[in-house]
Amino acid sequence: MRKYTPNSGYVYMLASKQNGTLYVGVTSDICGRDYQHKEHLFKNSFTDRYNVTLLVWYEFHEYxxxxxxxxxxxxxxxREWKIRLIEEDNLLWKDLSDRMRNDLKSELF
Structure with a gap:
């Protein structure tokens, strides 16, 4: 079982829609970063300009x-490789934000 620590991190991909614009990012606080993207807190950023807010893939790393x-x-x-990576676990490109939060709860408690 993976365990979140202050040294942990996540790689994630956001999409504007299925097969839409993609964004790859990294963070130590995936819940906070997801919120920032969804609320367009970084004005005029790539994700803000292209409305890239759906969390379609993420991966935990201990460090x-x-x-x-x-x-x-x-x-x-x-791009084709990234799409295959997304669709291995998320064929319908659903927003995985709720799943991610549930995963985090199980890691923390």
């Missing part, structure tokens, strides 16, 4: 440094 490496790796791959 933030590993999450940063993975983010760079994913950004290097072509």
């Amino acid at each position: 933030i440094g590993d999450a940063i490496k993975r983010e760079k790796q994913i950004k290097h791959f072509k």
Whole structure:
């Protein structure tokens, strides 16, 4: 079982819609970052301009440094590869925000 610590991190992908615009990011606070994207708190950012707010994929890493490496790796791959990665676990491109929060609750309590 994975366990969140202050050194943990997440790589995540957001989409504007199914097969829409994609964004790859990394964070140590996935709940907070998800909220920031959904509420458009970063005005004129890429995700704000293109309304990229659906959390369609995420991956936990015990160490933030590993999450940063993975983010760079994913950004290097072509769009088709990223779509396959999303659809391995989320064929319908549903917003996984609720699932992510439930995962976090089980890790913390």
